[in-house]
Amino acid sequence: MDQRTDLSNEERDILHDVGFEDLSERAATAVLVDGTVRLAQSSDPDVEVMSLAEALRTYDFVQDLMFGLVEPDANEDIALIAEQRNAPLGHFVWVKPGAQVTLPVQTFTLLETPQGRQFTHDIMLIDEGASVDMISGSAVPSSVHKGRHVSIGECYMRKDASCNAVTIEHWGEGMDIVSYGYAQMDEGARSQSTAIKMAPVANDLSRSKVTMGSNTNAVSQAIIFAAAGTERVIETETHLNGPGAKSEDLARMVSAGGTIINNAHLIGNMAGTNGFLGCDGLKLTNDGAIRAVPALEAKAEGAMLSHEASVGMIDSDKLNYLMAAGIEEDAARDLIVQGFLSLENTAIPAGLRRRVVEMIAQAKSGGM
């Protein structure tokens, strides 16, 4: 087992691209490398980070959180993680009751072994009345382009908890990625999340389920890019279970020759709930495909659900307008794509936003 407790400069550089900052600028940091939680450190007494294995040994309640939102035999991938003979691999983050954490908490997963197989399980508990900003990322060194990563994430937001989360994935271009995310929002919890999938992969299956209690509010944005050779399937399920629950789920998808399938399902189980799904797709070439399937299911009178969906090519009038102003065609396309993705309106920190803009340009040219 790797006994190191810190990261090399090269590892820090790789992770910096997906949001890593020096530990002094973060309330807490956890980094998982291959099969080990390499770094788990908190400078805030209200935030605990540790490996899931250690958390299970340290706190009785963690065993109740693990597989609390999904059955361990829910499907083959999840069973694979559940039945691992080794100790579970993953992060545990606990933001304690009432904590108002000023600096972000950062967690990262790094796969350094070519053809590596990584199966992780992360658990996050944001306790009652706590507030935190989260930055999470996944990355590989440029030398790794084949491998498989399967993950489960379970997030518990207790009463009146608040979380602003940004997640950036930057896997290898030939990798298979499978991720399952589950979240439970108790009464009054508030969540704002931005997920960014830019770098090419071979296959990416992302499935998430959120259950929202009374007076909860969730705004989620997904920024999804598929270069030629990338196939992404994103399936989201949002259950509005308590009166006053309100969700807004926006997906902005750009295909530069790859395929994106977005199945978004919004279920209003109670009166007084309100939900919106927005799925917009932009195709940059004639190759590839974007399929946006928003589904609404109102199970109670008074559940207000709506959706908007659009898929199209770059409007030549807009492109010509920018080019007639003296902007080169590639730069004009980038500007339109950036505008489409509404990066300026996301909760992404400014430094990361600049990096995402660079990623757009690189992803289009296949240079990532």
Place this chain on the structure above:
Amino acid sequence: MLEIRDLTVGIGGATILENVNMILPEGELHVLLGPNGSGKSSLLATIMGLPPFEIHAGEILFHGSPIRDLSLHERAKLGIGLAYQRPPSIDGVSLHSFAQALGADDQLASHANALDLSDFLDRDMNVGFSGGEIKRWEVLKLMLQDPRFLMFDEPESGVDLEHVIDVGEAIAHAVRAPDRDGRICSGLVITHTGLILNHVKADQAHIMKDGRILHSSDPQTLFAHVQTGGYTVPAA
């Protein structure tokens, strides 16, 4: 600066402009008058290189060199600029982002102030703009581009009286002042109302009808004629 020789333009098989001739010397501002559908906007779009207009015959020379084979972007880089009549709106691209992409963000605040658009810098381009705001933005856009040959397609239409003065002064400044490299500029303005002529001193006016230039002469005299006699050739 700009010379149009025997220009015939079409879309597919249909002829839109026929045998158009015009010379716009350095330092001059010309106005183009004509009824709706006469081909005025098509002429500006052809000079800019916008689709779907195809040059079937003739030539456009910019400082003596033909531009018909140049792309939109290449024409813009040469110093040709167009303030659109009906520009597209571009979601997510703020005026500030656009100015950054042009490398002119240091110019944005002062020009925006002159056109009373200081509160618009974080707004998306043309999204939710009123007709008058669009026109002011189009003038501001050209000021950021800093072209040597400026074209304005009905810059005063939809602009309230208070702001027509701003627009007129901005056009006059953009055309009459040298560009950032000290080069002399010139311009071509389409106007329906002639209101802009109260704020911009033009050197020559042209009447266009049915895709042809009917007549060219002094702007004030010609506009006075149009107001009484319509878009016709004045009696000698």
